[in-house]
């Protein structure tokens with residue numbers, strides 16, 4: 001299944017490879033963050049934008065779900081937040097002539113970078129079946145076309161409604177209501193490809209799939225373990241919280257196959273010391289783990305904790321907590337008694353001493369926080385790994401106490417809120433009952449399709465209409481060739497978007513693009529200027545107010561789009577006041593207050609400066625809403641990745657200058673890459689063992705039993721200090737290598753962080 005890389009062509013003539021960096025931000029960071037704004041937006045719009053980001057009366061930055069401190073600084077944003085904001089707020093728009101000048105076939109050769117650079121979408125466009133061109137269409141006609149198609153299906157389950165995590169609470173709630181009133185639970189979302197493993201593991205062990213800490217806990221902790229996360233690039237404002245924690249005496253440990261810049265040293269651009277000094281050293285210990293080795297590490301740590309307790313009874317475990325709040329300790333003890341240290345060392349690539357050192361730190365710390373992101377969730381054994389992570393925390397009572405807890409760091413800025421609002425293919429009956437009562441209808445109960453299942457259903461011909469509230473589904477999901485073929489088999493695909501991406505080019509037989517307002521923009525409806533709300537990684541909900549005029553007239557807000565689509569599809573007599581939703585978002589919030597727990601006085605609470613914090617059983621009162629009512633200590637069976645000779649474990653990750661499938665520039669400053677993305681980072685010893693050389697061009701093959709090899713051709717080998725046996729390349733280009741069938745057990749998240757690959761010199765004979 002040979003395939004050309006999709007995004008930026010297979011060669012970048014100006015590619016330059018330098019050295020990786022050990023410190024994050026500082027002067028270069030601030031300079032890089034200001035430059036795009038100043039050149040494109042002009043100083044006045046820039047100032048208005050940058051002083052509104054994450055302020056209590058401003059808008060929520062869309063670059064990540066990192067929480068806001070209670071005491072905001074005048075500029076509460078990071079380099080990458082500034083890039084995200086200026087990318088959206090650009091005054092450049094896609095001209096009407098674009099649609100007649102560019103056939104879809106010609107756009108197939110364009111990169112994500114090029115597509116995004118065309119500017120903001122301003123008018124609805126329609127590609128009729130059989131045509132190779134989009135053409136402008138009125139909003140009314142666009143909604144009619146979708147409604148006709150949806151109402152012509154022989155079952156509502158033949159349509160699937162995707163959500164990307166930028167969608168605000170009010171939109172998400174209206175959207176899932178429309179989808180369920182239409183009659184299906186087919187609500188896949190980006191979370192299926194992201195933190196789904198977290199939701200699955202935490203839901204069954206502690207009763208809630210969310211963080212158990214509040215922002216302030218970072219200031220009251222003794223030990224922070226950062227696993228499988230690159231905060232310097234993906235959550236840069238977290239570095240400030242880590243710096244503060246460090247100043248309050250906390251120890252920081254990083255577990256990662258890569259020595260990521262932000263994990264070692266941080267030069268805070270908001271302090272004089274950060275601007276001109278050496279900044280703050282962050283990690284006290286770095287464990288350079290092999291990809292997929294975390295489960296073995298977590299079990300080895302738990303075993304050392306149990307052994308320490310046996311050696312000094314009554315001094316290590318939190319017996320009172322374990323007795324009152326948990327089940328399963330004895331089973332875990334029995335299971336770990338047979339843990340083989342040799343297996344642990346092979347799986348992790350670490351030494352016993354390194355693991356001993358971390359175990360000693362954990363036992364010495366009164367309060368520990370563990371944070372994690374995609375390095376843990378996008379693994380075959382991700383759910384089990386996270387269950388083991390919870391085990392480790394439970395053993396010492398590190399949940400439901402100040403300065404301690406489990407902290408998944410979310411990606412998209414409202415991905416967590418979208419779930420709270422019901423965007424999930426398997427919402428609980430409690431939620432569906434409340435929704436049905438509020439709107440007087442019977443929501444469908446059969447679980448819907450998640451992201452991968454949506455592609456599989458398309459392949460079988462079971463799903464023929466695809467609707468996306470934001471995002472870039474075919475660009476983001478694994479197995480690009482298979483996903484694109486599946487999408488092409490649908491009869492209609494619809495994208496609600498701010499900017500062009502691959503999902504506008506690879507479509508169903510007919511396709512629509514509906515342009516929408518971004519979060520930076522003022523949203524005026526019948527009752528006046530509206531605002532929306534979002535929930536961050538630590539369950540804080542707050543308002544987001546657009547601050548600049550819309551980039552062009554005639555663009556609808558996401559809520560207006562849902563409302564009009566619902567009226568066109570369900571008819572005016574659906575019993576739901578869709579027009580009222582659009583006219584005044586308070587009406588939606590009133591409904592939410594009667595359906596979603598924690599939002600009882602939503603309209604009042606969201607108007608308080610700084611918003612409000614949602615209830616959280618484990619954090620607030622050590623209440624564990626599991627099947628047993630207790631926190632569950634679980635037994636998980638190790639299944640380390642077996643690496644055949646001559647193969648590497650490839651992870652796919654983000655460069656410093658991208659937001660998911662949006663590429664801001666072709667540079668990755670912290671990793672020393674300039675003007676290109678076709679690079680594979682390989683450990684120098686592996687380069688030698690494989691008989692390759694630094695700088696050589698290779699084709700990357702991934703292997704999957706019973707299927708032809710997938711290939712990403714002509715990549716430059718970059719000698720890089722990654723863990724031995726591991727390699728890294730950029731997402732989304734490397735998605736072509738991930739088989740659709742390669743998914744995490746039970747959460748069904750694509751295994752984006754552990755792909756078995758072999759490298760063949762370009763032009764070599766392929767077996």
Ligand SMILES: Nc1nc2c(c(=O)[nH]1)N[C@H]1C(S)=C(S)[C@@H](COP(=O)(O)OP(=O)(O)OC[C@H]3O[C@@H](n4cnc5c(=O)[nH]c(N)nc54)[C@H](O)[C@@H]3O)O[C@H]1N2
Nearest residue numbers: 080228230234255291292373374375411412653654659660
């Ligand atoms: N600027 C910017 N910000 C973003 C995003 C963006 O693209 N750009 N994306 C947003 C989204 S949606 C998300 S989900 C988050 C993603 O945030 P991250 O999860 O930080 O993103 P990745 O680039 O996927 O990096 C994964 C990290 O895990 C490490 N890793 C890989 N495999 C393993 C492993 O087996 N074990 C361990 N311990 N570590 C491993 C990698 O080396 C890397 O440091 O960021 C959000 N914020």
Ligand SMILES: Nc1nc2c(c(=O)[nH]1)N[C@H]1C(S)=C(S)[C@@H](COP(=O)(O)OP(=O)(O)OC[C@H]3O[C@@H](n4cnc5c(=O)[nH]c(N)nc54)[C@H](O)[C@@H]3O)O[C@H]1N2
Nearest residue numbers: 164194470471472476496497498499501652660661731752
């Ligand atoms: N190989 C590999 N694959 C991965 C990952 C990985 O690490 N490796 N990470 C996974 C993860 S963590 C995630 S979250 C997914 C991301 O998957 P998605 O969320 O689907 O992808 P994005 O690239 O974030 O979507 C970007 C598009 O959203 C649209 N957009 C931006 N702002 C708005 C807005 O305000 N409203 C609307 N309606 N549209 C808007 C723009 O058109 C833009 O092109 O990718 C996953 N895929």
Ligand SMILES: [Mo]
Nearest residue numbers: 194195411412
């Ligand atoms: Mo994500």
